Amino acid sequence: MKNFDIIIAGAGSVGTPLAMFLSAQKMKVLVIEKKASPGQGQNKAAIGGIRATHSDGSKIKTCLKSLEIFSTWHEKEGDDIGWRQGGYLFPVYREKEEKTLKELLKVQKQFGLNIDWISPQKVKELVRGINEDGLIGATYSSGDGSASPLLSINAFYRKAVACGAQFNFHEIISGVSKGNGIFKVKTSKGEYESPVFINAAGAHAKELSLMLSVDIPVKPDCHEAGITEPVEEFVKPMVVDIREGEKSKNYYFYQNFEGQIIFCMTPDPQIWGYDRKSTSEFLPEISKRMLKILPGLSNIKVRRVWRGLYPMTPDGFPIVQFDAGGIEGYIIAAGMCGQGFMLGPGLGWTISNMLYGSKDKDDDSIANFRLNRDFSGQEKLK
Ligand SMILES: Cc1cc2nc3c(=O)[nH]c(=O)nc-3n(C[C@H](O)[C@H](O)[C@H](O)COP(=O)(O)OP(=O)(O)OC[C@H]3O[C@@H](n4cnc5c(N)ncnc54)[C@H](O)[C@@H]3O)c2cc1C
Structure with a gap:
């Protein structure tokens, strides 16, 4: 045909x-x-x-x-796609990010999104062991999630x-x-x-x-990610830290339906092109940043890393x-x-x-x- x-x-x-x-x-x-x-x-x-x-x-x-489709798929179609409704959490340690995220909150609420500012106490309940030093709070959207x-x-x-x-x-x-x-x-x-x-x-x-x-x-913009061995659940949401690091902009991680921590970072400067070979910068940079925010991660072994392409627009x-x-x-x-x-x-x-x-x-x-x-x-x- x-x-x-x-x-x-x-x-x-x-x-x-x-x-x-x-x-x-x-x-x-x-x-x-x-x-x-x-x-x-x-x-x-x-x-x-x-x-x-x-x-x-x-x-x-x-x-x-999309959320409606992912979150109801198992029930409607029968396949387990690893859906987990852990929400997204943007922790805040500085006034700069507090201002940005609180401004965004207004727009997000206008669209009826279930997102709010939460206290450090609530952040600690969602991410056990999160660094409390200087923690001002976070925005948290409980309806978001993840799937395989x-x-x-x-x-x-x-x-x-x-x-x-x-x-x-x-x-x-x-x-x-x-x-x-x-x-x-x-x-x-x-x-x-x-x-x-x-x-x-x-x-x-x-x-x-x-x-x-x-x-x-x-045009293709390279980003790297990694995954650890599985451990007992201690991180409920996707944690997104929007502060800039030495060689990175934001980074984010969550614990998936099998207990593995999956993490990803936006490199600074951006890396353009189709090369998918892992760099030697990614793991040292992101682990340093993740350990700062969640010291308990230090005992968990990374299983593998990979590099892929964001199909980027300006x-x-x-x-x-x-x-x-x-x-x-x-x-x-x-x-x-x-x-x-x-x-x-x-x-x-x-x-x-x-x-x-x-x-x-x-x-x-x-x-x-x-x-x-x-x-x-x-x-x-x-
Ligand atoms: C490290 C990393 C982490 C990410 N994390 C997330 C995340 O958490 N959430 C999220 O939403 N997104 C995430 N993304 C982004 C996401 O992966 C991409 O935005 C998405 O996969 C793009 O979808 P697409 O269908 O446009 O492209 P693709 O999924 O790449 O599909 C395009 C397909 O077209 C095929 N193709 C191309 N040219 C031809 C041709 N000439 N003939 C035949 N076939 C062709 C390719 O082989 C490919 O299979 C991440 C990306 C990376 C690299």
Whole structure:
């Protein structure tokens, strides 16, 4: 079968749940993925954090939908995806961060988010052994959580296949063109046609978009992460320290459903490019910072570290654009930065409902993700 209603480039954090929602709408969907199975691009590099507590309305709305999908998946669909509702905690040790986070709190509350300022006492209950020296308090959003990126994507994949979606793995898209209202997608194995083509190629979205002569500002930005051996639960939320360090901006960690501590850091300066080899700076920098905030971590062994790519945009917001570059049926869903895992299901649901459901394409749930913005702003909690 060579003709489809929709062809999606990439079976990643975005493409896979998108295929699931589109095939559930009875669309004939083909996903083309160069790797061997779903989630083998940047999805598996994600540490699994899922939050709606952003500083922007479109991100908040999309992630609220994602949270609904992740948190009810086990009950509705039966697969355990490692969902854990531990919340997100931004501990505060300085007036500077207190001011920033309290300002944000106003915006977040306007969107009805369940987030509040909590006392040092409450912080200590949520993170046993947290350094109390100078602790002013924290913002805490109890509805946020985490899940396993690989368990989740495989669950979405199985559901997409059950709904009729076709996934072609080990197949690279090498050319896309449009003529007579139809996209022709050339791959390493053949040629396929559809009236709608969705670019969900993550860190490679720019190369793919240039095949249709539409340039997009997405470039790979390297981030490293690591995981420890499992231990008894003592950290409930994802802890995000937004202070800057010697060689880093923020860092964050949480304890997953299996008891392992998973951690990640934003390097300073940023490291651009596709190199995924671990650096010698990451572990010393992040362990120094994590031990300062939570000395009890010192006895836990790190099992492995890895490095992946944020598909970065200049302002930290994703790009979601219908009829991109004036090409009818060309949809971009890329540039997810450090939040593609948490945005994926919500975006998949929104895009499929805008295409074939009752949702208006001008709906404000993706308004701030349009390609024709000037990219000069900066997302405060990227
Ligand atoms: C260390 C680290 C930690 C992170 N932690 C989190 C987190 O806690 N929460 C969160 O929400 N996000 C997190 N992220 C970010 C998240 O991983 C990404 O934003 C997300 O995976 C991007 O999703 P995507 O679908 O756009 O790209 P991907 O998941 O990479 O999917 C794109 C797919 O397209 C395929 N592809 C590309 N070009 C072609 C082609 N020409 N032909 C065929 N296939 C092609 C790729 O192989 C890939 O599988 C983290 C990232 C890193 C690196």
